[in-house]
Amino acid sequence: MRKTLKLGKLAAAVTLTTAALSGSTAFAAAKSPTLSEADFETAKTLYFQRCAGCHGVLRKGATGKSLLPEETLKKGQKRLEKIISYGTEGGMNNFDDIFSKKEISMLATYIQMEPPVPPEMSLDMMKKHTKEYVAPKDYPTKPLHGRNWKNFFVVIERDAGKAAIVDGDKHEIVAHIDTGYAVHVIKGTEKHHKDAKPKYDVGRFWYTIGRDGKVNKIDLFQEPEKMLVAETKMAYDARDIAVSGDGKYVIAGGYWPPHFVIMDAETLDPLKVVSSRGINVDGEYVNEARVAAIYTTPNESTWMVAIKELGQMWQVDYSDIANLRIEQMDTAKFLHDGFFDPTGRYFQIAANASNQMVVVDTKERKLEKIIDVASLPHPGPGANWTDKKCGPVGATTHLGKGEVSVWGNDPINHPDQAWKLCYTVETDGAGVFIRTHPDSQYVWADQLKHPEPEVQQSVQVFDKDTHKIVKTIRVTEEEGKAALHMEFNQDGTEVWVSVWNRADASNPTGEIVVYDAKTLEEKTRIKGLTTPTGKFNVYNRMNHKT
Amino acid sequence: MRKTLKLGKLAAAVTLTTAALSGSTAFAAAKSPTLSEADFETAKTLYFQRCAGCHGVLRKGATGKSLLPEETLKKGQKRLEKIISYGTEGGMNNFDDIFSKKEISMLATYIQMEPPVPPEMSLDMMKKHTKEYVAPKDYPTKPLHGRNWKNFFVVIERDAGKAAIVDGDKHEIVAHIDTGYAVHVIKGTEKHHKDAKPKYDVGRFWYTIGRDGKVNKIDLFQEPEKMLVAETKMAYDARDIAVSGDGKYVIAGGYWPPHFVIMDAETLDPLKVVSSRGINVDGEYVNEARVAAIYTTPNESTWMVAIKELGQMWQVDYSDIANLRIEQMDTAKFLHDGFFDPTGRYFQIAANASNQMVVVDTKERKLEKIIDVASLPHPGPGANWTDKKCGPVGATTHLGKGEVSVWGNDPINHPDQAWKLCYTVETDGAGVFIRTHPDSQYVWADQLKHPEPEVQQSVQVFDKDTHKIVKTIRVTEEEGKAALHMEFNQDGTEVWVSVWNRADASNPTGEIVVYDAKTLEEKTRIKGLTTPTGKFNVYNRMNHKT
Incomplete structure (x- = not known):
């Protein structure tokens, strides 16, 4: 039947249509510099390890900028090497202390080539x-x-590729698990x-x-x-x-x-x-x-x-994974990490590049609100408590600013304060983690993102009622170490802070420092850990104590 | 802090990880034949127009086979040209009457090259x-x-890129709309x-x-x-x-x-x-x-x-597109076209390459059942009626077999018959569309996929009670024309059948033939249409009369 089909008017329409279907593989890499196959593989590995987190494996950009050839070819080899070596004011770190000169050169070339697409x-x-x-x-x-397994802490030993199990009652390491x-x-x-x-x-x-x-x-x-x-x-x-x-x-x-x-x-x-x-x-x-x-x-x-x-x-x-129900909520870019309010109904998550906290109502399964906060919010496990003026509040630290943002999170009983900033607390340095406990008067914030070792090695503690910093705790003074991530023990009487040994990450020279949650005095140090990072107290996590 | 970070054990893990990230663009087109840029564009247009529907623009296959270079390079230019020219027993049509020899040669080469990825x-x-x-x-x-706009028929004039509006009371074309x-x-x-x-x-x-x-x-x-x-x-x-x-x-x-x-x-x-x-x-x-x-x-x-x-x-x-709820149900490949049962609760859709009908319960929002039927089911608008034995039933024609499959579709009142084949009706040829009406004793099926003009130009009508073919209607005898797609008028007294003028598709020499729904006798012909295809009676469609 198709035998003598004529295209007529229709052919013109098809030409228009397929004119848009330009081949994406056809015009690649004309001006790009190249690498040997071995160097390409090395650069690909380094890129995946150190760069993909912010820029994406396809290099279209996310927290970091787009590194597609159309951008990088304009800058050229020398400028790219400088950026990789010394960083930028836009937030890019220096890498001259991590990569060799040869590696920096290879990476600068690699990012001018078409990004390889990893397999499915x-x-x-x-x-x-x-x-x-x-x-x-x-x-x-x-x-x-x-x-007492309910007071175990499960601890990430990041650079060892292990998880440590630590007995919270006895302050003893029980196991290192591969x-x-x-x-x-x-x-x-x-x-x-x-x-x-x-x-x-x-x-x-x-x-x-x-x-x-x-x-x-x-x-x-x-x-x-x-x-x-x-x-x-x-x-x-x-x-x-x-x-x-x-x-x-x-x-x-x-x-x-x-x-x-x-x-x-x-x-x-x-x-x-x-x-x-x-x-x-x-x-x-x-x-x-x-x-x-x-x-x-x-x-x-x-x-x-x-x-x-x-x-x-x-x-x-x-509840039925063969007929999987998903609510897809439009919120804000780029979503990172979050935590629930004390009722468990509202989920509060950082849209870090938008400098916003997104709030989802998990009961209605829809976006509840978007709150403007400071630069690059990052709450980690987050913190909730009750403020005298605003009622129940949630809070976050920021990667881009030494500030804790505190907002009302009880729309039922405190609708006027809900999802609005209640107050902010200035800290010495930008941080990654915040933490508190229902029985504690204090809120803890780390300052891991500050460039100065002294600040990076200190955490700050503020009072829930006065909103004032009551203590700056220098957790470590050793060169090449930093303090991060707080977690309370089962009964809320201790606060555990990690000390990262990033400068000596192949040895178990990291530690956890245990503080009295009331006096804020040091109680003990648990040694023999490699880059201890996130810590998860079994009882607090299973009961959402924050 | 990263300053002197050492990779240690970690580097090994990354090497393993990124070994899997092989570049997909790196190793392309080594052995492939090539086309000039102009011929490539022509072949791409022809492929999109005539081949992509079954094989996909990315050529990974769907209803048709995979045409990726790893498959096509094994066959080579000559064998590919033969397949395109004369078809295969696996269901591929001949194209020697549509494409010139030069076009067939270009297409055979094109499908050995890496498929271009169209833009977003x-x-x-x-x-x-x-x-x-x-x-x-x-x-x-x-x-x-x-x-009387409720008895309008909206008619696809496929190869003209138009829709015709036809007055069902007066059998007059009201408009041709671009x-x-x-x-x-x-x-x-x-x-x-x-x-x-x-x-x-x-x-x-x-x-x-x-x-x-x-x-x-x-x-x-x-x-x-x-x-x-x-x-x-x-x-x-x-x-x-x-x-x-x-x-x-x-x-x-x-x-x-x-x-x-x-x-x-x-x-x-x-x-x-x-x-x-x-x-x-x-x-x-x-x-x-x-x-x-x-x-x-x-x-x-x-x-x-x-x-x-x-x-x-x-x-x-x-109901809330900013918080879009979707249930994703695992059913069967490759889904094509479907229709609702008379209650509107169950949706029945062909998974044509699986030779199955998939049934979805839209109230519970989950898969209800999968029914095995004959080769390549294709119901088009579908047909529902009540059978003396099985109660409410649904039915489909098949692209791959001259057979109508009829299954029970009332799980509430006829659970024993529901989603099981009630009976089948053998027709002269494989077809694309089936249709009936609540007031009609008959079910109509076309035979568009049969290679013989005589069968392709005839539709068959069977009785809902006897399950026997009561009439074979030769809708047209003109060379290069075919009969397809039935639609009842507003009061169910007429059945309209399309006559495709595919051999003369640049002229309005197609028509709709109107039959008396009871006597099955021809009433009139509505002429002046170009490849009339699907027809939609306003009243029947808005009220789900099937």
Whole structure:
């Protein structure tokens, strides 16, 4: 029938249509400098390791600028080498102390070439990485070590690729567990809403996510040498993980491929992959739309999934994963990390490059409000308490400014103060983490982003009532070390602060300094840790004590 | 602080990680034959026009096979030219009557080269295409032409890039309206559930989607020359469109870019774009995951969006598009076209390459059942009626077999028959469309896919009670013409059948043949149409009469 079909008017329309379909591979790399295959591979590895976090593997930019050839070729080799070596005032760090001159040269060339597109990772590939070290049928029915596991701290030893288990009662390291490379986050099972009937004790199992996408399951009931019970890999580059409120599923989010993966929490068997590629809040397609963070919703059978480059929060319902319900909320770019209000209804997350905090109503599954704060908010675990004037408040530190922003977060009983800045507290330096406890009079903020060692090695403590800094604590004075990340112990009587040994990261010369939460005096130091970073107290995390 | 950071163990992990990040652009086209830039552009246009529908613009295959260089280079130029010229037994048609020898040679070479990736289309680009021909404030408040617009037929004149408006009472063509290229579907506003309060009369506005992504809005109250009231463009390649039940939004689905776009139904202003790229039911990422079909859910504030390559049905809720709720249901590949059951609760859609019908429960927003049928089901508008034995039933024709499959579709009152084959009817030839009406004793099926002109020019009619063919109607005997697509008129007394003039597609020598729905005798012929394809009776479509 098609035999003598004539195109007529139609051909013109098709020509118009396909004129838009220009080949993207055809015109590449004409003017670009080149590298040998070996140098290209080296530069690719260095770029992935040190640059992709801010600029993206596809180099389209996110927190950092676009490094596509159309931008970099204009600057040229020499200028690029200078920027990489000495940084910029726009926020780019210097790298002359990390990379050799040859490496800087290779990287400057590499970023003038077309970015290679990394491969995808299918569900079948993930399944091949799944390993069982202890079969669920052999899980102990009670703790085998006689310790108070609810006051354990699970501690990221970042540059060792390990997680340490520390006994909070005895201030003793119980185990160092091999995990994925540069673990970013560890999440445990959490106390959930009344409908949930978890099979195992809440807070018993902990799940790590490495930057290499490796997922490990830790059983705190086991003898120390057997605590690693299962493993899988769900991406080449990843950042966050969470457990479902019923303890049935684990979800992990990939930077590359840009997707999240739902796994069986018992076996880590990957069950479902969902792409996070999509259209951003400006209406543009983003291939590298990365999953920045994932959280278990306390009162709903959902996870909050932050899609960084899209500026979208996705509320993912795990009650039926074969018919997966997702609310895709338009919020602000670039989403990073967040925390719940004390009721568990509202989720407060930093849209760091927008200098905003985004608030989601997880009950209505929609955007509640966007709050303007200071430069590059970063709350880490966040802090909630009750202010005398504003009622319940939440707060964040900032990567770009020595300031803590405090806003009302109780729209039901304090509607006039809700989602408005209540006050700010000036600190000596920009920081990464803030923390408090319901029984504490104080709020703690670190200052990790300040360039001066003295500030970087100190944390500041302010009073919930006076809003004044009551103490600046120099946690360490050793060269090449920095203080970061606070966590309270089970009963809220101690505050643990990490000391990073970044200048000596191949040795276990990092430590945790334990302070009395009331007197703010040092109690003890737990030594023998490698770049201790995030610390997660089992009891506080399972009960959302913040 | 990073100053003297050492990589240690960590470097090994990164090497492992990035070893997987092989460049996809680096190793292309080494052995591939090449074309001149001009021939490449010509071949790209021809491929897009004639091949991409089945094989995909990225050539990874869908209904057709993968045409990536790794497959095509093995076959080589000569074998590829033969396949394109004469087709295969696997279902590939011959193209020696459509393409010249030079074109076949260019195409055989083109498919051995790396496929060019077409560009994206942002929301801003779409907005620039939006045009208003008649301002909503100037819309008439009643029909200006004095005709019975509820018995209008909106008819696709495919190869003319037009839609015809035909007066069903008078059998007269009212207007030929310029639309996008090769309009695939036209949808009107529909009668919706009781909560909806549409601003305008239901069935008044019709929306066309061209294969070039152009969207046109037609106002049936206008004088013929003013019926085209607005226009936009939402993709380079598109297939389906639907209106929201409340008449507020229009949604259109793109083949490329693979996305859907929600527009203001009044102005066609594009409001939101959602990517359909994702992970298919086998757990693999699909870049070219095309929106095959979109339907308005009669009883819910949602659309059913079929993502062909993913094998997923997405139920998209339009009640809050800034917090867009989607249920992503794993079903079967490759989804194509579907229809609702008479209650409007169940949606029945062909997964054609799986030889299955997928049933979705739109109330529970989940997969209900998958039914095995014959080769390549294709229901078009579909058909529902009540069978003496099985109770309410649905039915489909097949592209791959001369058979109508009939299944029970009333799980509430006929659970034993629901979603099981009730019976099949053998027809003379494979077809594309099936149709009936609640007041009719008969079901009509076309046979467009049969190679013999005599069969292709005939439709068959069977009795709902006896399940026997009662009449084979030779709709046309003219060389180069074929019969397809049936539609009842407003009161169900007539059946309209299209006659395609594909061999003479640049002239208006196509026609619609009108039959008496009871006697099955010819009543009249409506001439002067160019390749009339889908026909949509305003009253039947707005009331879901099938």
